[in-house]
Amino acid sequence: MTGTLLGLYGAPMANIVRGQGAWLYDDEGHRYLDFLSGIAVTSLGHAHPVVQEALVGQLGRVWHTSNFFTTPPGLEAAAKIGEIAPFEDAGVFFCNSGAEAIEAALKLLRRARPDRPKVVVLSNSFHGRTFGALSATMQPGKRIPFEPLLPGFLEVALNDVAGLEEALADPEAGAVLFEPILGEAGVYPLGDAFAEALIRAQQEDGILLVADEIQTGMCRTGEWLASSHYGIVPDLFTLAKALGNGIPIGALVTKPEVGAAFLPGDHGSTFGGNPIAATAAVAVIEFMQRSSMTERVRHLGDLALPLLKPLPGVTQVEGRGLMLGLQLSAPVAKEVVERAFAAGLILNAPKADRLRLLPPLIISEPELTQGCELLAGALGEVLG
Structure with missing residues (x-):
């Protein structure tokens, strides 16, 4: 006899075996910058000491x-x-x-x-x-x-x-x-x-x-x-x-x-x-x-906005702090998520023309910038 998971979540993106801070690692040795935090769960990152x-x-x-x-x-x-x-x-x-x-x-x-x-x-x-x-x-x-x-x-x-x-x-x-x-x-x-x-x-x-x-x-x-x-x-x-x-x-x-x-x-x-x-x-x-986390998140949110607003295909950025929604000019959010994942960035597409960003609150400024750069690359590939 065997057992398997019910297919309620579609095909899994990867088999994650380890996490550290803002990063996740799969069983094939790839690492991903986590801009989803398990859907706003791991706000202190993975394996927080x-x-x-x-x-x-x-x-x-x-x-x-x-x-x-x-x-x-x-x-x-x-x-x-x-x-x-x-x-x-x-x-x-x-x-x-x-x-x-x-x-x-x-x-x-x-x-x-x-x-x-x-x-x-x-x-x-x-x-x-x-x-x-x-x-x-x-x-x-x-x-x-x-x-x-x-x-x-x-x-x-x-x-x-x-x-x-x-x-x-x-x-x-x-x-x-x-x-x-x-x-x-x-x-x-x-x-x-x-x-x-x-x-x-x-x-x-x-x-x-x-x-x-x-x-x-x-x-x-x-x-x-x-x-x-x-x-x-x-x-x-x-x-x-x-x-x-x-x-x-x-x-x-x-x-x-x-x-x-x-x-x-x-x-x-x-x-x-x-x-x-x-x-x-x-x-x-x-x-x-x-850690004065509220002040830290407000600072990081202020840092993220000027990085996100000029991205190709982004017509509006809404939200507060590190809970941000990006309106896209075309219904290509799923494709952007797939391209970003292939480049090592995890994010989410709640709608066909909308992206949701929920990075961990402990993310460093260089990591935040890196994630926005990876997102820019994915948007550029999809939108041309």
């Missing part, structure tokens, strides 16, 4: 206890997240992924707003592939094969203020779930006017704001949370991806008055808050704090 040391230490203590107990790493991770939250007395629920964090948020909204169960979401949003998270995801290609999905979601186009106000006029609308920058869609930021409308709805109408910071959080955009760029203080936010730098962990973080709606037994996760994963989260946050 501080995270590695912390994990090795915890492996000699305890790996798992169940949620009948607390452990020092779990308590410390919750406290560390409280330090980066934009509100006091944050309540933290740990799980294993971003999709699970969204599921927890949706359940909490039902508890906190039982009379206003509808949730406003954005067109082209992406919140995960489990049924609740997929129901809130407004990308037809991901939704249609699995319909009927859960009801209760009101779709609004990104930055359509009038559409937002119309949706929130529904007496059953109680919350807005949003990505501060739509990542999977191709890196599209909220507009200032739309962000201001969200804040008004929160302050004047009691609408709960749920910031999906799974891809945008943990310093990726030059702030701990991308919603902070807009002055938004969400009532709930979700983290995952970079929180564990590759060790699976997700978190729902809530204001205390909202989190109090959850009752014992309302939700749970067998592996949530696992001491191994929590240890990684503590190490990541502490390193980012010591």
